[in-house]
Amino acid sequence: MSEQDTALVSRCQDDDASAFDEIVLRYKQKIFQYILRMVGDSEEAEDLTQEVFIKTYLSLRSFRSQASLNTWIYRIAGNLCIDAHRKRVRKDTAMGGAPVSLDEGVGTSGDGADDARTSRELPDTRLEPYGVLARQELDGQIQLALEALPEKMRSVVVLHDIEGLAYEEIAEIVDCPLGTVKSRLFNARVQMREKLREYLEA
Amino acid sequence: MRKNCKDIRPMLSEFIDGALDSEGAWTVRMHVSSCQSCAEDLRLLEGTVSLLRSTSQPQLSERFDASLALRIEAARHLREESIHGSVVSRTLFGLRSSLSANRFAIGRALRLSAPVVAGACVMAFLIVSAPSGTVMRAPKAVAVNDTSGFVKACQHEQQSYLAGQPFADPSAQALMQRQTDDALSREGAVLLGSGNI
Ligand SMILES: [Zn+2]
16 A cells, blocks of 8 residues: 555544545545446435445544555445445335336536546547537447446446556455456456447547 | 467457566567457457546536535544444434434534535535435535525524524524434444445
């Protein structure tokens, strides 16, 4: 875990409130983006993001520094998404509605995409030829394509290609072997490619 | 050893990430230089990855921080309570019976900075004025001006509270209590569930 994170955690454990604020500041956008990609609804995603930080806050005291704060927070987020998904399925089934399918709402409201996206440097591949409207439509299509993926694949592709995490970190977050991460990522990308084909042919 | 398309395809994803060893990367490069179909596969897969990387970063709403601060306060309070032993039963029975706990939490919430509390009041208003469903969320686009009277009332109540005076407006008081109750109930659920992270 990075030195900065270690320092933040021990300051939190010493009841330094500003250290926790810093953790929130550092992670809120990333966690929100991850959760939003998973659940598809921005209000639900905000609510779950807050829950991630509450759980983080409540369990910081028992946090041991051999784990990384980064993967730990993402793990909490991933588990909350799974719970939320189960609840939704249960509710949908109980109400006799369409099973599983997520809201069509895309919830990407951002045009100010200039914040640091991830801790890792990603090449700036923003597509200049697209205007704002086309960009929004494309973002919407990407979100729909993501939602069509099985949850386990979606999680891996979001964590890697959108959040910029490494294979090893993802293996720790979703709790599966490295080989599984790689094959899920490959399969997810292939499915995404099929859904987004019309935007790729140009 | 020459690999065929079936062996190459699964390597493309790692190839894009630069995660293959030099021999693997060389094998892929050699293959796609002579195989049209795999080269096309690779091109589209690379395009897919850059589309994903280029998606717009969604923005959190402006009320996120204030609302989180309030929920953290409630969680902190609940944890302190739990250290003193009585939280589980209180949480399970909906926290209704504990007026003193509510007042305590309200007091803490009020000590947050004024804008934060004002934001929280707007939220409380939106929550309470939402249609009868139990979803405690504010509609996205609400003109803050519409609630400025309410915010003022809340601010007045905060000042009264801090000054130790009785609440002047019972409805604002009820809202403050209800909001704190809601936050406490939610955080109680989180707290109880936090063992299984
Ligand atoms: Zn081939």
